Amino acid sequence: MTTQTIPPAKLDVNTLSLDSVSLWQITRRRLFRRKSSVVGMIILGILILIAITAPWIAPYSPTLSMLDVKPAQDIQKRSAPCIHLLGCPADQPEHLMGTDGNLRDEFSRMLYGARLSLIIGLSTVSFAIVIGTILGALGGYFGGWIDNIIMRIMDVLLAFPSLLLAIAIVTVIGPGLINALLAIGIVSIPAYARVVRGSVLSVREMDYVSASRALGGNTYEILFKRILPNALTPLIVQGTLGIASAILDAAALSFLGLGAQPPTPEWGAMLGSERNQVFTAPHLVFYPGLAIMLTVLAFNLLGDGLRDALDPRLAHMS
Amino acid sequence: MTTYIIRRLLLSIPVLFGILFATFALARLIPGDPCRAMLGEKATKVVCDEFNHRHGLDKPIVIQFGVYVNEIAHGDFGNSFRYSKPITELLMERLPITVELSFAALLVSIFVGIPLGVISAVRHNSWVDVVTMMWANVGVSMPVFWLGLMLAYIFALTLKDTPFQLPPSDRLSAGIVTVPFFETWGMEISQGKFGFTLLDFLSRMNLLNAVLTANWELFKDALIHLILPAVALSTIPMALIARMTRSAMLEVLGQDYIRTARAKGLARRAVVLKHAFRNALLPLATVIGLSLGGLLGGAVLTETVFNLSGVGRILYDGITARDYGIVQGFTVVIAMFFVALNLIVDISYAYLDPRIRLN
Numbered sequence: 001m002t003t004q005t006i007p008p009a010k011l012d013v014n015t016l017s018l019d020s021v022s023l024w025q026i027t028r029r030r031l032f033r034r035k036s037s038v039v040g041m042i043i044l045g046i047l048i049l050i051a052i053t054a055p056w057i058a059p060y061s062p063t064l065s066m067l068d069v070k071p072a073q074d075i076q077k078r079s080a081p082c083i084h085l086l087g088c089p090a091d092q093p094e095h096l097m098g099t100d101g102n103l104r105d106e107f108s109r110m111l112y113g114a115r116l117s118l119i120i121g122l123s124t125v126s127f128a129i130v131i132g133t134i135l136g137a138l139g140g141y142f143g144g145w146i147d148n149i150i151m152r153i154m155d156v157l158l159a160f161p162s163l164l165l166a167i168a169i170v171t172v173i174g175p176g177l178i179n180a181l182l183a184i185g186i187v188s189i190p191a192y193a194r195v196v197r198g199s200v201l202s203v204r205e206m207d208y209v210s211a212s213r214a215l216g217g218n219t220y221e222i223l224f225k226r227i228l229p230n231a232l233t234p235l236i237v238q239g240t241l242g243i244a245s246a247i248l249d250a251a252a253l254s255f256l257g258l259g260a261q262p263p264t265p266e267w268g269a270m271l272g273s274e275r276n277q278v279f280t281a282p283h284l285v286f287y288p289g290l291a292i293m294l295t296v297l298a299f300n301l302l303g304d305g306l307r308d309a310l311d312p313r314l315a316h317m318s
Numbered sequence: 319m320t321t322y323i324i325r326r327l328l329l330s331i332p333v334l335f336g337i338l339f340a341t342f343a344l345a346r347l348i349p350g351d352p353c354r355a356m357l358g359e360k361a362t363k364v365v366c367d368e369f370n371h372r373h374g375l376d377k378p379i380v381i382q383f384g385v386y387v388n389e390i391a392h393g394d395f396g397n398s399f400r401y402s403k404p405i406t407e408l409l410m411e412r413l414p415i416t417v418e419l420s421f422a423a424l425l426v427s428i429f430v431g432i433p434l435g436v437i438s439a440v441r442h443n444s445w446v447d448v449v450t451m452m453w454a455n456v457g458v459s460m461p462v463f464w465l466g467l468m469l470a471y472i473f474a475l476t477l478k479d480t481p482f483q484l485p486p487s488d489r490l491s492a493g494i495v496t497v498p499f500f501e502t503w504g505m506e507i508s509q510g511k512f513g514f515t516l517l518d519f520l521s522r523m524n525l526l527n528a529v530l531t532a533n534w535e536l537f538k539d540a541l542i543h544l545i546l547p548a549v550a551l552s553t554i555p556m557a558l559i560a561r562m563t564r565s566a567m568l569e570v571l572g573q574d575y576i577r578t579a580r581a582k583g584l585a586r587r588a589v590v591l592k593h594a595f596r597n598a599l600l601p602l603a604t605v606i607g608l609s610l611g612g613l614l615g616g617a618v619l620t621e622t623v624f625n626l627s628g629v630g631r632i633l634y635d636g637i638t639a640r641d642y643g644i645v646q647g648f649t650v651v652i653a654m655f656f657v658a659l660n661l662i663v664d665i666s667y668a669y670l671d672p673r674i675r676l677n
Contacts, residue, residue, distance in 0.1 A: 167645070168646070255461075286468065289464025293456070293464065
């Protein structure tokens with residue numbers, strides 16, 4: 001039997017110097033290696049760019065009726081997209097995605113919609129993460145009846161299909177974008193509370209926590225500086241995927257007329273108000289829906305990528 | 319197994335109480351005075367006092383909750399002022415349509431999702447795998463109401479006058495008559511009995527009723543009306559199931575006993591289906607259970623898009639008419655339904671994996 005030696009030339013010395021590579025660098029490297037997460041990041045990048053530059057690139061204000069711009073005989077309700085470069089007659093006004101039922105430029109509304117969608121996703125998830133983290137941390141750290149009460153409440157919230165609970169909440173507190181966001185925020189709390197509680201439970205009894213306690217650290221310090229950082233990784237993954245479902249649910253609520261109210265350029269609401277025109281003006285349904293799908297897709301791809309990058313044990317599974 | 323089921327049943331009691339309390343609290347949180355909301359702004363104090371007394375609203379909140387739980391235990395969910403009917407009656411009328419739709423969607427998602435997942439795991443990294451996973455990613459990101467509208471546009475307008483044309487809305491075509499199967503069979507059951515309620519409930523599922531009465535015209539019509547909504551509703555669970563099947567299969571296919579099975583010369587088909595797939599079923603039961611909630615939520619949107627008069631549609635009407643009774647009653651029932659479904663999933667989980675029930 002011959003012994004095999006690994007040729008030293010194949011070892012990259014750079015990757016061996018562990019002290020210079022942080023978890024975030026490894027994560028970033030893994031993330032960029034996955035095609036699907038790169039696609040997610042590209043879509044997201046474009047969306048963020050659109051959201052920031054909307055006022056400059058949008059040809060019109062999102063709430064402006066074309067009646068205020070042109071003489072009435074030149075404008076048509078729900079006109080099909082007209083792009084001069086693609087052969088639309090030059091005497092017709094250019095509307096990249098046509099006009100909607102209230103004679104507004106659909107393209108401008110779509111651009112501003114990107115803003116709203118990102119804000120909706122980020123704000124609901126931030127709300128849910130803050131409340132969920134506090135509840136999960138309290139329950140996991142103190143245990144006993146506090147934990148019992150908190151987790152039973154979370155069980156009840158989870159017993160409702162999330163969209164239905166959000167619908168019930170909005171029906172009670174009244175329709176509107178803020179209320180819809182609040183409702184979606186509330187129904188997504190349990191997911192984060194569970195994640196944080198799980199992480200807290202897994203490290204609560206570890207030696208370094210006991211050491212910190214023995215050194216006289218107060219509860220606040222132990223909980224927030226020693227224990228909670230462990231929950232950061234699963235929270236980031238859950239949060240990214242949570243943004244996707246929050247955007248989807250918010251669009252659904254707006255579609256049902258419970259979320260953003262007209263004339264707010266919210267994709268779900270735009271789609272909802274024109275849904276009966278799907279046979280006569282399909283573009284007014286097609287574009288907002290496509291935009292919702294792409295946004296949700298971007299967050300889903302990124303979330304999946306982050307999960308695999310942060311937890312290599314799962315990498316082979318997706 | 320029995321001990322497990324009993325323990326699991328007992329555990330769901332506090333959750334049920336929580337659901338009742340949550341919906342009760344939601345109803346009390348409605349801004350404004352219930353009397354003036356029901357009888358109008360001009361109701362006098364005397365009228366309102368009488369109203370509050372009649373509905374028990376002058377009693378302490380704990381007693382009100384007790385009364386509420388008692389009423390629900392007796393199947394009384396109050397009345398809908400929009401339809402001037404007991405909510406229980408509305409539920410029995412509408413629930414069958416939603417159950418039929420959700421069941422059809424679940425069947426589609428299982429029978430398409432699982433094979434797709436298995437194939438992409440077996441042919442890992444092949445083009446089938448890549449396409450399936452791309453599609454699954456798009457599928458979970460799809461707003462179901464948008465997909466529904468687009469399907470309606472394609473199959474009702476673009477493919478009009480082709481064999482693929484499908485109706486874009488309603489449960490049945492105008493002029494199609496349904497006769498409940500128990501009437502066709504000449505059964506005589508008086509209204510109001512539990513047996514009647516059950517048979518009536520079943521007969522409102524058009525496909526089932528059509529089969530039982532051998533009315534094939536009705537069957538065909540009911541089926542073609544169900545295709546688009548069921549496909550739209552099935553997309554998200556289908557994508558989830560395909561993904562979960564794939565990852566569970568990949569995990570199992572990497573195990574030593576699979577290699578052993580292959581090494582001893584078993585046919586590939588037998589290894590995949592008998593050795594690997596059976597063990598991949600467990601995570602699959604979880605994901606199917608999890609999709610049920612989404613299915614019920616998605617049914618609201620799908621029914622709205624396709625104009626189906628199921629639970630979702632009436633919930634939507636209840637929302638727009640501010641009929642809190644409907645929203646409250648239907649939310650409770652759907653949540654209970656959901657708890658029951660989760661219970662079934664948990665029990666099937668224990669059945670599939672002895673480690674769980676013996677723990």
